[in-house]
Amino acid sequence: MSQEEEQKKKILIVVTHGPEDLDRTYAPLFMASISASMEYETSVFFMIKGPLLLSKAWQEEERKKGNNPFIHFFDMAKDNGVKMYVCVQSLKDMCHMNESDVVDGVELVGGSTLIDLTLDADRTLFF
Numbered sequence: 001m002s003q004e005e006e007q008k009k010k011i012l013i014v015v016t017h018g019p020e021d022l023d024r025t026y027a028p029l030f031m032a033s034i035s036a037s038m039e040y041e042t043s044v045f046f047m048i049k050g051p052l053l054l055s056k057a058w059q060e061e062e063r064k065k066g067n068n069p070f071i072h073f074f075d076m077a078k079d080n081g082v083k084m085y086v087c088v089q090s091l092k093d094m095c096h097m098n099e100s101d102v103v104d105g106v107e108l109v110g111g112s113t114l115i116d117l118t119l120d121a122d123r124t125l126f127f
Helices: 003-007 019-024 026-037 050-054 056-065 069-079 088-094 112-120
Strands: 010-015 041-046 083-087 106-109 123-126
Touching (some): 010 026, 019 026, 019 050, 041 050, 041 112, 050 056, 050 088, 088 106
Parallel strands (some): 083 106
C-alpha cells in the first residue's frame, strides 16, 4: 500500500431510512458521491429500513418509473467507487428480505462491521 493510500481520508455514511421516507435517502448518496469525487475513501452502510432501498424488485420498479433522485444518486455513488454495505440482521429481521433480493455491488455484512467501519473512518455521517 502506498503512502498516499494510507493517508487517504475515510468517510462512512450510514443510511437508516428506506422507501417509506424517500426524501431522507437522497442526501446520503449525494454526499457519498461528492466525497468519492473528492477522492476520499467512501463507504455507505445500510441498516434499519435502509436495506429496502437495495431491493432488486424495488429498484427495478423505480427505474421503470424514472426520475427517482435516490436511484440517480445511488448509481452515481457506485460509478464513483463508493463501497456499499448492508447489515444482514436489518435485511432479514427488519426488512424481511433475503440476501438474494439485494442488488449487485453491495456487500452483505454483520452488524459488527459497522463498529469496525466507524472506528476506521475519519468521519461518520448518519442519516
